[in-house]
Amino acid sequence: MPESMDDSKMTATPLTRVLGILGIVAGVLMAVLGLFISPPDVVQGEAVRMLYLHVPSIWIAYGSFVLTSVSSLLFLVRSRRREDGGRHYDRLAGSAAEVGVVFTGLTLITGMLWGKVTWGTYWQWDARLTTTVLLFVTYLGYLALRRLPADPIVRGRRAAVMALISFINVPIVHYSVDWWRTLHQKASLSVGRRPEITGEMYWTLLYSALTVTIVGAWLIVHRYRVIRLEEIRDEENLKMLISSRGHERPTGSAADGEVS
Amino acid sequence: MLTEVLLLARKDLRIERRAKVALGQVAPLTLLIVVVFAFALDANAPLLEIGAGGLYWVAVLYGGTLLTQRAFELETEGGNFDDFRMSPIKAHSLFLGKSLGLFIQICVLELVLTPAILLLYEVQVADWWLLTAAGVAGAVAFSVCGVLWGVMAAGLRVRSTLLPLLLIPVLAPILLAGSRAFESALGIRVDAGWSWTSLMFVIAAVHTVVGLAAFGFLLEEN
Numbered sequence: 355m356p357e358s359m360d361d362s363k364m365t366a367t368p369l370t371r372v373l374g375i376l377g378i379v380a381g382v383l384m385a386v387l388g389l390f391i392s393p394p395d396v397v398q399g400e401a402v403r404m405l406y407l408h409v410p411s412i413w414i415a416y417g418s419f420v421l422t423s424v425s426s427l428l429f430l431v432r433s434r435r436r437e438d439g440g441r442h443y444d445r446l447a448g449s450a451a452e453v454g455v456v457f458t459g460l461t462l463i464t465g466m467l468w469g470k471v472t473w474g475t476y477w478q479w480d481a482r483l484t485t486t487v488l489l490f491v492t493y494l495g496y497l498a499l500r501r502l503p504a505d506p507i508v509r510g511r512r513a514a515v516m517a518l519i520s521f522i523n524v525p526i527v528h529y530s531v532d533w534w535r536t537l538h539q540k541a542s543l544s545v546g547r548r549p550e551i552t553g554e555m556y557w558t559l560l561y562s563a564l565t566v567t568i569v570g571a572w573l574i575v576h577r578y579r580v581i582r583l584e585e586i587r588d589e590e591n592l593k594m595l596i597s598s599r600g601h602e603r604p605t606g607s608a609a610d611g612e613v614s
Numbered sequence: 615m616l617t618e619v620l621l622l623a624r625k626d627l628r629i630e631r632r633a634k635v636a637l638g639q640v641a642p643l644t645l646l647i648v649v650v651f652a653f654a655l656d657a658n659a660p661l662l663e664i665g666a667g668g669l670y671w672v673a674v675l676y677g678g679t680l681l682t683q684r685a686f687e688l689e690t691e692g693g694n695f696d697d698f699r700m701s702p703i704k705a706h707s708l709f710l711g712k713s714l715g716l717f718i719q720i721c722v723l724e725l726v727l728t729p730a731i732l733l734l735y736e737v738q739v740a741d742w743w744l745l746t747a748a749g750v751a752g753a754v755a756f757s758v759c760g761v762l763w764g765v766m767a768a769g770l771r772v773r774s775t776l777l778p779l780l781l782i783p784v785l786a787p788i789l790l791a792g793s794r795a796f797e798s799a800l801g802i803r804v805d806a807g808w809s810w811t812s813l814m815f816v817i818a819a820v821h822t823v824v825g826l827a828a829f830g831f832l833l834e835e836n
Contacts, residue, residue, distance in 0.1 A: 430831075492783040499780065502770050512766050515828050516780070519762075522820070 365579040373572045380565040384558075392558040401471040405551075406558055408464040410566035411457045412486075416524055418454030418570065419493070422447045423521040426514035433507060441585075444510035447517055448500050449577035451493055453570055458490045473537060481530040482538035489523045496520055506585075615710075618703050622711025626685060627718060635684055636719045641726045644677040648730050662735040667796030670731050671789045674752065677723045678716075678785075679778050682760035685716055686768040686777075695769070695833060705830030709761060713825070717757035724749045740801030744808065748795035751814035755788045758818050762825040765832045784821075788814055 366374075388406035395402035429443035465483070466476040477483065500513050531540050551559065630636050651669045655661050662669070689695055698708055728749070731737060739745055763781045767773040791810040798807025 488783050488786055495776075495780045495783060498776060499766070502772060502776065504770055512832060515832060516766060519784075519824055519828075 365576045377569045384565040387558045404468040406562040410563040412461040414570040415454045415457035418450045421450035426517040480536040481534035485527045618707035619711040623714035626715030644673040647673045666735040668793040671792040686764040709829040713757045720753040745799035752792040755814045755818040758821040
């Protein structure tokens with residue numbers, strides 16, 4: 355990652371361009387697989403195609419929040435030992451949380467559309483939906499905390515503590531369908547349990563997860579670099595302001611004293 | 615440590631007794647909310663009876679958030695956190711002391727609100743023990759969460775709007791559990807009232823552990 359404005363004034367590198375192109379190509383193939391090649395479901399019919407966007411979105415959101423938590427922990431541990439306060443961990447935590455919030459929002463939107471088709475309603479106050487919306491709002495609060503005007507290290511440390519506490523919600527959301535009686539179906543794929551789907555649907559879902567992961571990674575890298583560029587801009591603006599104040603002509607009694 | 619905790623709680627309560635904000639302003643405001651709910655629901659007695667538990671906890675949530683905000687406003691405005699850092703008082707004691715102070719204030723708020731919903735919403739208590747336990751559990755959970763998130767927002771310029779945004783999603787499970795427990799205690803629904811009450815104690819325990827671990831760290835940054 356660049357540490358000065360001279361390294362790069364853009365958020366792209368050859369690697370991220372390749373990642374971006376890969377994401378577009380994979381996305382097109384995902385649409386073809388999900389919309390045309392994968393078969394309709396016996397019960398849900400064509401509505402099942404929402405699965406290929408809905409489920410990978412929440413997986414990537416979970417992954418992003420894991421990354422936020424790990425980066426936050428590293429920031430807390432290492433921020434006292436490093437010259438720059440380990441701020442790259444803080445940036446990584448922030449950019450991953452932003453992407454996590456976007457994908458949680460996407461999960462909620464696709465879930466509501468899917469719910470309208472299958473349940474006949476956009477919203478049900480069942481455990482999975484309710485805990486997901488709480489997760490969404492909690493991380494919105496985390497992002498609000500990150501935006502506050504304060505010393506970056508102080509703000510970063512508070513945000514890091516909040517990220518670690520907020521992560522408690524992630525397993526609650528995931529296991530809510532097992533812990534409570536919910537309208538929402540059980541997890542389609544789960545470790546240590548036979549998958550609920552098989553064949554083309556199974557492989558399309560895994561492929562969609564891979565595609566959404568590429569897009570998520572691409573977004574995180576770009577957001578990281580945007581945050582870094584914003585910091586460099588602010589530092590340069592501050593230097594310019596200090597410099598311009600240094601060249602100002604003295605005024606008031608001090609100036610009078612010089613003239614006399 | 616117990617001496618420090620009691621000392622700090624007594625300090626907060628003495629300030630409140632002199633300023634009379636909890637009883638003089640927040641409690642009447644939450645009573646007003648209970649009345650306004652009745653207006654909003656067109657004084658529909660059956661509807662108010664069904665929603666009594668939930669409406670009670672929404673009023674506690676609002677009042678408790680104001681009390682939390684005030685508990686940290688006093689410390690921030692007076693620059694007291696610097697004094698705490700320089701004093702031999704441990705961060706653990708400060709966390710528990712402020713939690714105890716807030717717990718007692720929320721209990722007072724609940725003591726004002728409980729007769730209000732019984733009278734205004736015309737509900738009968740089916741299980742006094744459950745009602746009391748749920749009230750205490752909710753107050754404990756609220757106070758430790760409030761103190762943990764309160765210190766997170768303390769000292770920041772937009773803390774008055776930030777604190778509710780951070781706190782309310784965390785308090786939502788307490789609101790849910792408290793509402794269900796109260797509905798059982800009021801005989802509105804046959805539900806696992808004691809399980810919901812236990813859940814509030816679990817939430818309180820988790821936040822107490824996190825608070826004890828993180829409070830000193832957060833205090834350093836104020």
